[in-house]
Ligand SMILES: Nc1ncnc2c1ncn2[C@@H]1O[C@H](COP(=O)(O)OP(=O)(O)O)[C@@H](O)[C@H]1O
């Protein structure tokens with residue numbers, strides 16, 4: 001594993017369902033040789049069952065999940081291992097939970113039409129496309145004071161990864 005560069009934060013790739021978090025975060029981690037975790041895999045069985053049934057998660061459902069993601073971040077910080085993790089992180093107060101650590105948010109932002117099309121085409125996932133509207137309703141895009149990076153989710157995955165690497169001036173070591 002590549003050791004953490006001093007002052008190097010953990011990257012949290014955020015956005016609504018279908019914005020490309022899993023694809024881009026995995027590609028970014030691969031490009032950098034960093035650890036990767038998909039926040040989707042850290043949901044409780046109850047949360048997955050709820051989303052699978054087409055019911056949006058609420059704040060109480062998301063709180064323990066955010067704490068699990070925070071634990072992943074802390075473990076990586078403590079071990080000095082850089083990483084990329086996905087988390088929808090739709091609301092400012094969710095991001096505030098994760099921001100207690102040294103993280104940088106990368107927001108994948110795209111139109112409802114494009115993301116809806118992608119979700120309709122995606123077949124191997126528990127999250128139903130019908131939940132996109134509630135995801136967009138919940139989304140509070142990062143404010144300028146949050147120092148997040150916003151990437152146009154309508155580019156190709158390779159372009160998005162290259163942009164993130166360039167903006168953060170990251171290099172494989
Ligand atoms: N930049 C992109 N260009 C084209 N298709 C993409 C892009 N990013 C993701 N996809 C596709 O869109 C769908 C949703 O992407 P995914 O990474 O699962 O999003 P999320 O993790 O945010 O739900 C997947 O089928 C994925 O292959």
Ligand SMILES: O=C(O)[C@H](O)[C@@H](O)[C@H](O)[C@H](O)COP(=O)(O)O
Pocket residue numbers: 016017018021022039040043056057062087088089090125127135
């Ligand atoms: O906060 C939420 O409502 C969920 O966490 C959701 O946003 C999340 O992203 C799911 O895990 C679905 O997975 P995909 O984002 O991969 O569709």
